[in-house]
Amino acid sequence: MSTDFQQARESLGVRLKELRHSCPGGPLTGAQLAEKLRWPHSKVSKLENGRQTATSNDLRAWAEATGQPKATEELTSRLVGLESHVRSWRRQLSSGHKAVQVGINAEFSRTSVFHAWEGAMIVGQLQTADYARHIFTRYANLHESPRDTEDAVRARLQRQEGLYQAGKKYRIIMWEAALHTLVCPPSVLAAQLDRLAGVIGLDTVELGIVPFSAPLKIPPANAFWVLDERVAIVEDWHAELWLDDTPSITTYMKVWNTLQSSAVYGAKAQNVIHAARRALNAH
Structure with a gap:
């Protein structure tokens, strides 16, 4: 690429x-x-x-x-x-985060099957408003972009309507580290973890957590989405990559399947989330 x-x-x-x-x-x-x-x-x-x-x-x-x-x-x-293919954050965020969220919403609206990996924070599709607010603020600080936080939050939450639409399937896996990362106050993370536990059981969501204790066949790295296996969206610090060639998509699906083999689901995933929630009492 x-x-x-x-x-x-x-x-x-x-x-x-x-x-x-x-x-x-x-x-x-x-x-x-x-x-x-x-x-x-x-x-x-x-x-x-x-x-x-x-x-x-x-x-x-x-x-x-x-x-x-x-x-x-x-x-x-x-x-x-x-x-x-390579969409620099400097250009994308020149008018703020809302425009980026609106653009990705359009792509998500025409997608039926989503595969996602996130190792550092709660995946955007499952974020609460308060959690998303802190994420946008931190990235605005990093990229020195216009502050349109509230509009960006509303646009991101609008995307979550897909979680309740028949025919869509969100196959999401996250590393346990994402459950502990304090990019927000502990109270905000606690509410976010409650939200995360609540989506387990939705018929549109398959949420897997890769525990710290799980053996990994490859190191956890960049977050990415694969949409209907037609495009892979990969986030890096300087840019967002949109890959639509077959070899790249095949690679990211192979990465997803490899990481997914270390994930736990259902009651076991709930246990990992609840353990992270209890650990917040120490903060």
Whole structure:
């Protein structure tokens, strides 16, 4: 996936270089273009060589500075194609978290079977409003994004309507660590754990917990969703990956099945959740 992304970024860089060389008034050197744009020369070089991802504003400025403003639409289209797989949080969160939640809600609404793995926090589909509020606040702090916390919380909770829709199936597994992570006050986590225990038994939800004591065939790593085995959505610190190629989806399903083999369900899962709930008394 990173190779495909890098190739697309390098291809965009080649096109940028072509525009610099084909200016109506004659070709510009990299230094001349950088001066015209009031950019460091290194930025021009990095964009042309695929070592930096352009923004839409960068592309518009480049097209105008090379005297070819009509190229803006083409360049922007290339960027959209590039980011259809790698969606940086910096861009996604430029207007806040609500827009991201609304976008994922649309994808979830057309999905019937969900596979999810989460190792560090309660999976979004099962979060309470208070828990979600603390999660959004912490990520807004990290990415220095606009604060639209309440709108984001409402959008995330709207997604939970799917838990009560016939025909949908949520196959969710979480590491026990997610039950103990204090990304919120203990009282909020306690209510969240009560909520988590309450979804066990819903006919649309298969909730498995991988206990600390369970032997693991692979290390627990990034959180991800696989939607109807047509797309895998993977979260990283810098970006969200949307993978729709068969080899990648196959890999994530293999990861899910491998981790799932260590999970406990039903009464055993309830016991793990209740133990985490009791442990909060120490805080």
